[in-house]
Amino acid sequence: MIRSVLLAGRAGLHLRAASQIAVAAALAPAAVTVRTMDRPAVAADSVLALLSLGALCGTELILEAHGPGAAEALDTLAGLFATDLDVAGA
Amino acid sequence: MTTNVRPVLEVRGIRLHETAADRESAVHRCADVLEELGAVHPTYREAMLDREWAMSTYLGEGVAIPHGLDKSRALVRRDSLVVLRFPDGVDWDGHPVTVCVAIAARGDGHVALLAALAQILLDPERARELRETTDAEAIVAMLSQEDL
Numbered sequence: 001m002i003r004s005v006l007l008a009g010r011a012g013l014h015l016r017a018a019s020q021i022a023v024a025a026a027l028a029p030a031a032v033t034v035r036t037m038d039r040p041a042v043a044a045d046s047v048l049a050l051l052s053l054g055a056l057c058g059t060e061l062i063l064e065a066h067g068p069g070a071a072e073a074l075d076t077l078a079g080l081f082a083t084d085l086d087v088a089g090a
Numbered sequence: 091m092t093t094n095v096r097p098v099l100e101v102r103g104i105r106l107h108e109t110a111a112d113r114e115s116a117v118h119r120c121a122d123v124l125e126e127l128g129a130v131h132p133t134y135r136e137a138m139l140d141r142e143w144a145m146s147t148y149l150g151e152g153v154a155i156p157h158g159l160d161k162s163r164a165l166v167r168r169d170s171l172v173v174l175r176f177p178d179g180v181d182w183d184g185h186p187v188t189v190c191v192a193i194a195a196r197g198d199g200h201v202a203l204l205a206a207l208a209q210i211l212l213d214p215e216r217a218r219e220l221r222e223t224t225d226a227e228a229i230v231a232m233l234s235q236e237d238l
Binding site for chain 2: 010011012013014015016019047048049050051052053054055056057086
């Protein structure tokens with residue numbers, strides 16, 4: 001199962017955002033990978049792996065998960081990538 | 091607005107023999123070096139400490155990346171990064187840190203730098219080189235040659 005999302009964070013995928021997403025991925029019901037047009041797929045539950053993508057605001061991220069819980073896991077993570085996590089209350 | 095200019099790393103911004111009693115002292119040393127290079131306004135130091143206490147800047151593999159807050163961008167005079175090595179280690183909220191990569195950046199150029207750093211740290215050999223090399227030029231080369 002594949003989902004595509006544009007990174008919303010204006011400051012790009014930095015440490016705080018990546019940490020928040022990695023924690024959500026670790027708690028998600030299925031393992032999720034993320035890739036960009038330039039970088040191969042990496043595990044979404046690794047902060048270092050997420051940062052290695054070098055994703056800037058507007059970068060297209062392709063999320064992939066399989067098996068039970070895949071849809072729910074993709075919904076959760078796509079939602080986070082599509083939110084500017086730096087905005088208060090996000 | 092986005093800019094994709096990588097912060098500048100110079101050999102004089104690399105310090106291989108630092109010591110710090112704790113995390114706060116290590117962040118102060120990072121701020122000292124950024125100031126010495128004329129990269130930041132003196133009050134950037136406070137933003138670095140605020141950011142550190144808001145959430146640890148520990149990255150992984152013995153590396154932390156002290157930096158300011160989004161709202162402290164105006165205090166950056168010149169996008170820069172400095173690398174301080176602490177051979178004796180510094181306790182970083184439970185993680186032993188031997189390398190600080192301190193960042194002063196106005197745009198989102200630090201995301202590219204972070205990606206380069208993450209790629210190094212995901213490779214055990216290169217991560218070890220970053221922690222152990224005694225060649226400042228080698229560190230500059232490692233952090234400058236990433237293809238992003």
